[in-house]
Amino acid sequence: MTLPLQDSILIVDFGSQVTQLIARRVREAGVYSEIAPFNSAAEAFERLKPKGIILSGGPSSVMWEDSPRAPQHFFEAGIPILGICYGQQTMMQQLGGHVEGGESGEFGRAFIEVKKGCALFDGLWTEGERHQVWMSHGDKVTRLAPGFEVVAVSEGAPYAITANEEKRFYATQFHPEVVHTPDGAKLLANFVRHVCGLKGDWTMAEFRATKIADIRAQVGEGRVICGLSGGVDSAVAAVLIHEAIGDQLTCVFVDHGLMRLGEAEQVVSLFREHYGIKLVHVNAEERFLGGLAGLTDPEKKRKFIGGEFIAVFEEEAKKIGGADFLAQGTLYPDVIESVSFTGGPSVTIKSHHNVGGLPERMNMKLVEPLRELFKDEVRVLGRELGLPEIFVGRHPFPGPGLAIRIPGEVSKERCDILRKADAIYLEEIRSAGLYDAIWQAFAVLLPVRTVGVMGDHRTYDSVCALRAVTSTDGMTADIYPFDAAFLSRVATRIINEVKGINRVVYDYTSKPPGTIEWE
Numbered sequence: 229m230t231l232p233l234q235d236s237i238l239i240v241d242f243g244s245q246v247t248q249l250i251a252r253r254v255r256e257a258g259v260y261s262e263i264a265p266f267n268s269a270a271e272a273f274e275r276l277k278p279k280g281i282i283l284s285g286g287p288s289s290v291m292w293e294d295s296p297r298a299p300q301h302f303f304e305a306g307i308p309i310l311g312i313c314y315g316q317q318t319m320m321q322q323l324g325g326h327v328e329g330g331e332s333g334e335f336g337r338a339f340i341e342v343k344k345g346c347a348l349f350d351g352l353w354t355e356g357e358r359h360q361v362w363m364s365h366g367d368k369v370t371r372l373a374p375g376f377e378v379v380a381v382s383e384g385a386p387y388a389i390t391a392n393e394e395k396r397f398y399a400t401q402f403h404p405e406v407v408h409t410p411d412g413a414k415l416l417a418n419f420v421r422h423v424c425g426l427k428g429d430w431t432m433a434e435f436r437a438t439k440i441a442d443i444r445a446q447v448g449e450g451r452v453i454c455g456l457s458g459g460v461d462s463a464v465a466a467v468l469i470h471e472a473i474g475d476q477l478t479c480v481f482v483d484h485g486l487m488r489l490g491e492a493e494q495v496v497s498l499f500r501e502h503y504g505i506k507l508v509h510v511n512a513e514e515r516f517l518g519g520l521a522g523l524t525d526p527e528k529k530r531k532f533i534g535g536e537f538i539a540v541f542e543e544e545a546k547k548i549g550g551a552d553f554l555a556q557g558t559l560y561p562d563v564i565e566s567v568s569f570t571g572g573p574s575v576t577i578k579s580h581h582n583v584g585g586l587p588e589r590m591n592m593k594l595v596e597p598l599r600e601l602f603k604d605e606v607r608v609l610g611r612e613l614g615l616p617e618i619f620v621g622r623h624p625f626p627g628p629g630l631a632i633r634i635p636g637e638v639s640k641e642r643c644d645i646l647r648k649a650d651a652i653y654l655e656e657i658r659s660a661g662l663y664d665a666i667w668q669a670f671a672v673l674l675p676v677r678t679v680g681v682m683g684d685h686r687t688y689d690s691v692c693a694l695r696a697v698t699s700t701d702g703m704t705a706d707i708y709p710f711d712a713a714f715l716s717r718v719a720t721r722i723i724n725e726v727k728g729i730n731r732v733v734y735d736y737t738s739k740p741p742g743t744i745e746w747e
């Protein structure tokens with residue numbers, strides 16, 4: 229089944245780290261968009277018949293031989309085009325302008341001065357105003373293509389915004405898609421609604437319908453195994469896939485012994501209570517803990533866990549007579565931190581078990597309907613699908629579980645200690661009414677022992693670190709500012725009630741420079 233063609237924007241990806249943010253801003257403006265790598269953009273254009281095109285940034289330089297280009301016929305299609313950074317540079321060059329390597333680039337905050345009104349910022353900015361934007365470029369346009377004029381300048385980029393109003397082509401040297409360009413979202417909304425003339429009535433309901441059609445097309449009559457963790461992402465993925473293909477789906481919950489206190493039982497009973505979806509509960513504690521023995525390097529731990537997950541999924545697939553597809557609730561941040569996207573410049577920060585931690589050879593093909601979304605968007609989709617708040621509002625919990633919250637070697641004994649401390653911490657957060665104000669909170673068991681004195685005895689036990697952060701999408705995060713009384717209450721309870729811990733500290737690191745998890 230294919231859906232009727234809907235109004236859309238095509239985003240051509242040249243490998244920028246933040247291409248997905250363009251898509252996100254366009255979705256926020258209520259317009260459907262798809263991202264296509266530059267080398268398959270022509271095909272996507274044929275299929276979508278978009279009402280506008282956005283050319284992303286990218287790591288290449290247009291002065292390099294063989295650097296990527298937009299299909300030339302896009303410029304003759306009679307629809308509006310917005311070029312961002314690299315997208316601006318290639319557009320200018322492809323239309324007869326000129327780009328040079330700058331003596332010095334502009335990275336980070338910059339200010340532009342508006343020289344002239346233009347449809348791109350109609351109703352938003354006016355002549356003479358100065359606005360903060362975010363830049364990240366070394367090259368710059370030095371001669372405009374015919375028909376273009378300068379509408380805004382910055383210190384390092386005399387052509388900060390240029391426009392060919394007749395053709396409805398616009399180009400920015402800065403990145404409107406990032407939050408550090410405060411008016412950027414409005415600028416993009418203006419482009420898709422005002423310039424491209426789209427209504428802005430696209431919703432998550434339509435995303436749901438599109439994804440259901442995509443899943444049906446991908447899976448056909450095949451069988452699908454879905455890794456279900458109890459987290460938001462896999463619950464939403466499972467319900468969505470079930471809506472698409474019904475009984476062709478079997479969910480597999482892997483209890484790797486690295487879950488929080490009581491979590492495994494809770495996940496399984498909650499899911500069975502709410503959904504008539506087939507669910508297999510696999511007890512795999514021994515093999516996970518066995519394989520983790522002796523491993524201390526975070527990436528080795530992550531890779532082992534990623535591989536073992538797949539091994540379990542493959543075994544379970546065999547038991548149901550084979551499965552052609554493995555579904556996961558992979559989100560965009562998992563992808564961008566683990567691997568470079570469409571050959572982009574991003575480096576591996578950590579191998580999320582479900583992406584960079586996957587073994588190289590896998591028998592099943594992946595079904596990942598949430599791969600372009602950010603967590604807060606998945607929550608919106610979850611509500612759209614009618615998932616109860618108890619799933620939708622849950623703090624994220626990483627697939628590798630407690631293994632990455634126990635720096636150094638993991639053992640059952642250390643998992644048990646951590647489980648108790650973590651449960652006390654979360655219980656206190658809930659009873660203080662803070663759970664929903666926090667993005668994620670957890671305890672970490674450090675491989676450090678310190679001296680203490682309890683009841684006149686000397687103790688020599690482990691240190692427990694507490695972490696709590698606020699965030700909207702997990703990509704950046706800030707610490708949650710508990711008051712001292714709360715922290716000391718939690719610390720006292722943990723030290724009193726958990727044998728093996730005699731000191732508690734609070735982690736004050738934002739992301740960046742830290743990551744949310746400790747490994």
Ligand SMILES: Nc1ncnc2c1ncn2[C@@H]1O[C@H](COP(=O)(O)OP(=O)(O)OP(=O)(O)O)[C@@H](O)[C@H]1O
Nearest residue numbers: 455456457459460461462482556557624625626627
């Ligand atoms: N214990 C598990 N058993 C089966 N699959 C799992 C397990 N843990 C993680 N997965 C799979 O890995 C994917 C990524 O995990 P991740 O933690 O990012 O998502 P989630 O658990 O669904 O949601 P959340 O981020 O809210 O915890 C999950 O969506 C799920 O498909």
Ligand SMILES: O=c1[nH]c(=O)c2[nH+]cn([C@@H]3O[C@H](COP(=O)(O)O)[C@@H](O)[C@H]3O)c2[nH]1
Nearest residue numbers: 579580581624625626627628702743744745
């Ligand atoms: O399913 C997952 N598998 C993983 O391997 C993984 N590593 C980190 N996370 C979660 O991702 C978010 C960002 O975490 P970091 O700042 O630690 O990268 C946070 O919400 C983390 O809990 C993971 N989730």
Ligand SMILES: NC(=O)CC[C@H](N)C(=O)O
Nearest residue numbers: 285286313314365366367
């Ligand atoms: N962020 C970008 O798109 C950078 C484009 C190009 N690589 C430059 O340095 O100017």
Ligand SMILES: [Mg+2]
Nearest residue numbers: 459625626627
């Ligand atoms: Mg999880």
